[in-house]
Amino acid sequence: MSIPRLLTMLLFVLLMAPVGTAMAQQDDGSGEKLLEQLADASPASTEEALQAIAASGHERARAWLEAYGNNRLSRVKDTGEIVIVLNNRGRDWTVADAVTGENLGEMSRRDLDRIAINNAVRRQLAGVLAMLDLYAEDPEVREEAARDLMGKVDEAVLDPLIGRLDEEPVAAVRNRLEQAVAIYRVEQEGSIEAVDVLAGSLHPRARAALNSAVASENPALKAAAQKALLSVEQKLKMNRAAETLYFGLSLGSVLVLAAIGLAITFGVMGVINMAHGELIMLGAYTTWGMQQLLPGQPGLALILSIPAGFLVAALAGIAIERSVIQFLKGRPLETLLATFGVSLILQQLVRTVISPLNRTVVTPEWMSGSLVINDALSLTLNRMYVLGFALLVFAGLMLIMRRTRLGLEVRAVTQNRAMARSMGIKATRVDIMTFALGSGVAGLAGVALSQLTNVGPNLGQNYIIDSFMVVVFGGVGNLWGTLVAGLTLGTINQLLEPWAGAVLAKIIVLVFIILFIQKRPRGLFPQKGRAAEG
Amino acid sequence: MWLARPLQERSTQLFLGILFLALIAVTALHLALPEGHPLHVSAYTVTLLGKYLCYALLAVAVDLVSGYLGILSLGHGAFFALGGYAMGMYLMRQIGDRGTYGDPVLPDFMVFLNWQELPWYWYGFDMAWFAFAMVLLVPGALALVFGWLAFRSRVTGVYLSIITQALTFALMLAFFRNEMGFGGNNGLTDFREILGFNLRSDATRLGLFIATGIALAIGYVVCRGIVTSKLGRVSVACRDAEARTRFLGYRVERVQLFVFVVSAMLAGVAGALYVPQVGIINPSEFSPIFSIEIVVWVALGGRATLYGAVIGAILVNYAKTVFTGVMPDAWLFALGALFVLVTVFLPQGIAGLLRKRRKTTDDGSGPSDAPTTAEATA
Numbered sequence: 001m002s003i004p005r006l007l008t009m010l011l012f013v014l015l016m017a018p019v020g021t022a023m024a025q026q027d028d029g030s031g032e033k034l035l036e037q038l039a040d041a042s043p044a045s046t047e048e049a050l051q052a053i054a055a056s057g058h059e060r061a062r063a064w065l066e067a068y069g070n071n072r073l074s075r076v077k078d079t080g081e082i083v084i085v086l087n088n089r090g091r092d093w094t095v096a097d098a099v100t101g102e103n104l105g106e107m108s109r110r111d112l113d114r115i116a117i118n119n120a121v122r123r124q125l126a127g128v129l130a131m132l133d134l135y136a137e138d139p140e141v142r143e144e145a146a147r148d149l150m151g152k153v154d155e156a157v158l159d160p161l162i163g164r165l166d167e168e169p170v171a172a173v174r175n176r177l178e179q180a181v182a183i184y185r186v187e188q189e190g191s192i193e194a195v196d197v198l199a200g201s202l203h204p205r206a207r208a209a210l211n212s213a214v215a216s217e218n219p220a221l222k223a224a225a226q227k228a229l230l231s232v233e234q235k236l237k238m239n240r241a242a243e244t245l246y247f248g249l250s251l252g253s254v255l256v257l258a259a260i261g262l263a264i265t266f267g268v269m270g271v272i273n274m275a276h277g278e279l280i281m282l283g284a285y286t287t288w289g290m291q292q293l294l295p296g297q298p299g300l301a302l303i304l305s306i307p308a309g310f311l312v313a314a315l316a317g318i319a320i321e322r323s324v325i326q327f328l329k330g331r332p333l334e335t336l337l338a339t340f341g342v343s344l345i346l347q348q349l350v351r352t353v354i355s356p357l358n359r360t361v362v363t364p365e366w367m368s369g370s371l372v373i374n375d376a377l378s379l380t381l382n383r384m385y386v387l388g389f390a391l392l393v394f395a396g397l398m399l400i401m402r403r404t405r406l407g408l409e410v411r412a413v414t415q416n417r418a419m420a421r422s423m424g425i426k427a428t429r430v431d432i433m434t435f436a437l438g439s440g441v442a443g444l445a446g447v448a449l450s451q452l453t454n455v456g457p458n459l460g461q462n463y464i465i466d467s468f469m470v471v472v473f474g475g476v477g478n479l480w481g482t483l484v485a486g487l488t489l490g491t492i493n494q495l496l497e498p499w500a501g502a503v504l505a506k507i508i509v510l511v512f513i514i515l516f517i518q519k520r521p522r523g524l525f526p527q528k529g530r531a532a533e534g
Numbered sequence: 535m536w537l538a539r540p541l542q543e544r545s546t547q548l549f550l551g552i553l554f555l556a557l558i559a560v561t562a563l564h565l566a567l568p569e570g571h572p573l574h575v576s577a578y579t580v581t582l583l584g585k586y587l588c589y590a591l592l593a594v595a596v597d598l599v600s601g602y603l604g605i606l607s608l609g610h611g612a613f614f615a616l617g618g619y620a621m622g623m624y625l626m627r628q629i630g631d632r633g634t635y636g637d638p639v640l641p642d643f644m645v646f647l648n649w650q651e652l653p654w655y656w657y658g659f660d661m662a663w664f665a666f667a668m669v670l671l672v673p674g675a676l677a678l679v680f681g682w683l684a685f686r687s688r689v690t691g692v693y694l695s696i697i698t699q700a701l702t703f704a705l706m707l708a709f710f711r712n713e714m715g716f717g718g719n720n721g722l723t724d725f726r727e728i729l730g731f732n733l734r735s736d737a738t739r740l741g742l743f744i745a746t747g748i749a750l751a752i753g754y755v756v757c758r759g760i761v762t763s764k765l766g767r768v769s770v771a772c773r774d775a776e777a778r779t780r781f782l783g784y785r786v787e788r789v790q791l792f793v794f795v796v797s798a799m800l801a802g803v804a805g806a807l808y809v810p811q812v813g814i815i816n817p818s819e820f821s822p823i824f825s826i827e828i829v830v831w832v833a834l835g836g837r838a839t840l841y842g843a844v845i846g847a848i849l850v851n852y853a854k855t856v857f858t859g860v861m862p863d864a865w866l867f868a869l870g871a872l873f874v875l876v877t878v879f880l881p882q883g884i885a886g887l888l889r890k891r892r893k894t895t896d897d898g899s900g901p902s903d904a905p906t907t908a909e910a911t912a
Contacts, residue, residue: 272692324874324877324878327878328877328878332691332692333606333691333692333695334877334881335877336606336692336695337826337829337830337833337873337876337877338873338874338877338878340826340873341830341869341870341871341872341873341874341877342870342873342874343870344866344867344869344870344873345866345867345870345871345874347866348863348866348867348870349867351863351866352863465699465700465703465822468696468699468700469696469700472693472696472697503707503708503710503711504708504711506704506707507704507707507708510700510701510703510704510707511704513697513700514680514683514697514700514701514704515683517684517687517689517693517697518683518684518686518687518689519687521687521688521689521693
């Protein structure tokens with residue numbers, strides 16, 4: 001036990017000492033005594049007993065209190081020993097010694113006498129449990145506990161809380177505690193200084209306290225609360241805007257991922273691949289398959305899926321190119337129909353071979369959860385990873401197109417096929433490589449999407465129209481255009497959503513693109529020069 | 535008179551002859567033979583055939599734009615569905631107070647959604663003439679606005695295909711919304727009667743079948759009239775060399791707009807005839823896959839022939855009926871394979887095969903309307 005913790009414990013004990021005679025018994029710190037006291041307590045003295053346990057610093061104090069709250073703290077009728085019920089199914093219950101935590105095996109439930117708890121006590125218990133964590137060594141646990149206390153402070157914990165406040169070394173935790181106390185002060189005492197403390201807080205409970213203060217009769221308090229509320233609202237608005245932007249960029253990054261492969265096959269090669277969505281689907285199913293192969297290691301499976309998804313989709317792309325597209329060179333409309341046929345076949349294949357139902361792809365631990373910025377703003381981690389991944393893929397593609405031999409050849413063939421061939425470039429090989437690259441990127445998109453949406457046979461269909469919109473909006477044959485268009489459309493969609501609803505937002509975006517195409521038929525960033533007239 | 539010209543063509547006469555013979559044969563077999571007879575055509579089959587004829591008319595409309603104008607519309611399902619919704623609204627109003635909730639004015643789904651009064655765009659649909667006019671006007675107006683915007687800024691080729699697809703997709707999403715007032719997900723259904731005839735009686739079904747056949751005949755003659763007129767020649771010129779036609783002084787966008795609007799109206803009529811026979815219209819008719827399917831019917835039959843579109847539509851839908859009955863899982867495989875095989879191996883479609891056989895028997899059948907591969911690439 002660290003010195004500061006010991007000190008705080010001591011102080012707490014001192015603070016609690018005058019509360020009641022029961023406190024005196026705890027000095028020996030004996031677990032049995034504490035529990036006895038709880039078990040024997042009358043409804044009026046239960047709280048004292050709880051506080052005593054909290055203040056004892058006993059290593060199993062939390063286990064007792066939680067068991068008590070869950071109705072699992074029982075007393076053996078014959079011996080009077082206090083036990084924790086581990087499993088209360090059936091006639092014989094598994095129990096453990098409360099003090100030592102030792103498993104005592106099964107015991108008939110008739111021999112046990114539950115230590116009763118009522119709702120009033122349960123409420124106190126929540127506060128006590130939160131207080132318990134305020135003494136944890138980990139500042140994050142302390143902060144979490146302090147946040148839980150917001151709005152739950154009552155007379156019983158107020159004094160120890162203030163005591164705790166004075167010696168809390170970490171500013172963030174102290175800040176929380178101050179706010180928790182201030183909520184109590186504003187609501188119960190109508191304190192104006194406390195209102196000022198709350199002005200900086202984004203916690204909904206703090207806002208509720210301010211709102212109640214606005215309704216009060218004290219004009220000074222009312223004015224102060226109104227002012228504080230205004231500043232809170234301002235901050236909230238900023239946070240909401242940041243959140244919308246984040247979701248917009250996240251949706252945009254998904255669109256970019258889905259569309260960027262298309263930008264290569266459609267934009268650079270002029271091939272309309274309606275099966276692009278199904279290549280995305282293949283990538284997502286590869287992730288699922290990988291996780292089936294490596295059960296219990298979702299993270300490793302996900303990382304391995306990145307190359308695997310690329311390969312699977314790229315091979316499928318090569319197969320499509322060799323079997324269908326090469327025969328339809330220069331006939332974009334026929335290519336569109338044929339690849340649509342391929343997409344139907346792939347979809348049905350997945351439905352028949354795997355299942356028509358959605359598959360679950362597990363999100364690894366390091367990708368779940370969210371990054372909490374403040375009470376009003378928390379960013380989900382998986383979306384952040386996908387955003388980063390999209391940017392990485394984009395940068396990688398840019399490098400390939402600008403800095404490698406393949407990129408050079410692709411650009412040459414795009415600009416003037418005949419000329420490129422007479423310079424010794426194998427155009428057919430370039431076609432295959434380009435198509436494989438575009439398809440592989442679709443596979444990567446699938447791997448990323450498996451973390452955000454359901455993996456099912458219709459996964460690709462949901463993205464194909466959006467992807468085309470992004471490519472067309474950005475300007476065909478321009479990777480930068482795809483990036484800008486994807487992020488823009490994602491953000492616009494999210495901005496419209498709270499105002500118009502998800503479906504209507506989508507419709508508005510579609511109509512917007514249709515109108516935009518009228519104005520600029522070649523997209524945001526049209527290709528210039530001879531290639532444009534293709 | 536441009537409409538009379540096609541009637542003098544041998545191919546049109548042949549087409550109309552076969553169509554009317556089929557109509558008469560089905561009617562006779564349905565009415566004259568007793569129900570147990572092996573050659574008896576049941577009311578179910580009559581309705582099924584009527585549905586195929588609706589699809590055939592839709593395919594003719596698509597062939598008019600994709601075959602003769604070079605515009606691959608992936609959104610014709612939208613015009614079809616709009617025509618269908620106009621008809622559906624009329625049929626809904628005809629239910630009157632016989633609905634489940636018995637409201638004399640409001641359709642059932644509006645009562646269910648607690649709507650207090652009829653939205654303004656439902657006014658007038660209790661009158662048959664108004665509804666039938668809307669069947670033509672609504673798809674026509676959408677095609678006019680959309681086409682005007684698109685053709686004026688010279689959006690053609692693949693771009694146009696993609697934005698027509700976006701159009702029908704957006705409409706599908708919109709019609710799925712309950713707030714739109716078109717029944718949302720469930721669409722419009724539970725129809726009772728049309729023009730006073732009970733929709734559930736066999737006689738009405740036969741009547742609708744014959745009406746569809748006649749509509750197909752008229753639609754065919756109208757399209758044939760357009761493509762054999764000077765306008766049709768110009769539109770084929772637009773298809774093969776848009777820039778050159780423009781340089782010759784033709785207002786390409788006007789030709790495109792006219793043909794596009796006519797085609798949309800025909801699609802609307804097809805939808806309007808489809809709804810009373812099928813008994814329901816819902817937003818799935820707007821789905822992009824349906825619109826693409828239509829293009830494949832046309833491609834299978836043979837583009838720029840009109841009769842090929844009819845053959846393709848009937849064949850594919852017959853196959854669909856058979857497949858979905860026998861082994862539903864295989865249908866999408868078959869359809870997908872059809873897409874691939876037709877485009878790779880049968881670019882001229884079935885009509886192309888027929889023509890090739892005719893050419894080998896008597897050479898020199900004159901210039902054909904169908905685009906050759908070389909022209910299409912230009």
